[in-house]
Amino acid sequence: MKLYVYDHCPYCVKARMIFGLKKIPFELITLLNDDEATPIKMIGQKMAPILQKDDGSYMPESMDIVHYVDDKFGEPVLSGKTNPAIADCLKSISEYLSKLLLPRFAQADFCEFKTPSSREYFINKKQAIVGNFAQLLQQTPELIKRLEQDLAILDKLIQSPEACNGQLSVDDIHLFPTLRGISIIKGVAYPPKVDAYRKAMSHLCGVNLLDNIAR
Numbered sequence: 001m002k003l004y005v006y007d008h009c010p011y012c013v014k015a016r017m018i019f020g021l022k023k024i025p026f027e028l029i030t031l032l033n034d035d036e037a038t039p040i041k042m043i044g045q046k047m048a049p050i051l052q053k054d055d056g057s058y059m060p061e062s063m064d065i066v067h068y069v070d071d072k073f074g075e076p077v078l079s080g081k082t083n084p085a086i087a088d089c090l091k092s093i094s095e096y097l098s099k100l101l102l103p104r105f106a107q108a109d110f111c112e113f114k115t116p117s118s119r120e121y122f123i124n125k126k127q128a129i130v131g132n133f134a135q136l137l138q139q140t141p142e143l144i145k146r147l148e149q150d151l152a153i154l155d156k157l158i159q160s161p162e163a164c165n166g167q168l169s170v171d172d173i174h175l176f177p178t179l180r181g182i183s184i185i186k187g188v189a190y191p192p193k194v195d196a197y198r199k200a201m202s203h204l205c206g207v208n209l210l211d212n213i214a215r
C-alpha cells in the first residue's frame with residue numbers, strides 16, 4: 001500500500017500511526033504542497049492523506065484509512081475505550097494551535113516544501129486563513145502560556161505512556177498528532193506524563209517528533 005501525505009499534516013500523521021502501531025509495511029510518499037493535479041486525479045480534490053490500496057484504488061479521509069487498516073490487517077489494535085475529556089482538551093487546544101504551528105511549519109525543511117513555489121503556495125494559502133505569520137509569531141509567549149495550561153489538564157488524563165487511556169484507542173490517534181505538531185514549538189514546558197507519552201508514542205507508531213527542528 002502507498003500512503004500519500006504532507007509531513008506537517010496532522011491528519012496524515014493519524015494515517016501513518018496505524019501502520020506503525022500494527023507494524024504493517026507501506027510506502028510513504030510526500031506530495032509537493034503546490035501539486036494540485038496529483039491528488040485531484042486520485043480523489044477529486046486537493047487533500048492528503050490518500051491511501052492507495054493494493055488493488056490500485058484510492059481512499060481519502062484519515063479516519064477511514066485508520067479504520068480500514070485496523071480492521072482489515074490482523075487483529076484490531078484500537079480496541080480501548082475513549083475518554084471524552086481527551087476530546088475536550090484537544091478541542092480547547094485546537095482553538096489557537098494553528099496560530100503557533102502554521103508560521104513554524106512554513107519555515108520547516110519538510111519534503112512538501114522542497115521547491116520554492118510549494119512553500120510559497122502554503123504560506124499564501126494559510127496566511128489567508130490565519131493571518132500574517134510574522135504577527136502571529138509575536139503572539140508566541142501568550143499562546144504558549146495558554147497551551148501549557150491545557151497540557152497541565154492533559155497530564156492528569158494520561159494513564160500510560162503507551163496508550164493515553166491505558167489501552168490503545170482512537171483517542172491516541174487523535175492525541176499524538178497534536179502533540180507531534182506541538183513539538184515544533186520551541187520553549188514549551190511539557191508536564192511529565194505528557195512528555196513520556198509523546199516520546200513513547202512516537203517510538204511505538206514510528207512517527208518522528210519535531211523537537212530537533214523546533215523554533
Ligand SMILES: N[C@@H](CCC(=O)N[C@@H](CS)C(=O)NCC(=O)O)C(=O)O
Nearest residue numbers: 009010011046047048049061062063
Ligand atoms: N478530513 C480530512 C482532512 C484532511 C486535511 O484537511 N488535509 C489538509 C492538510 S493538513 C489538506 O490536504 N489541505 C489541502 C491543502 O493543504 O492544500 C482527513 O481527515 O483526512
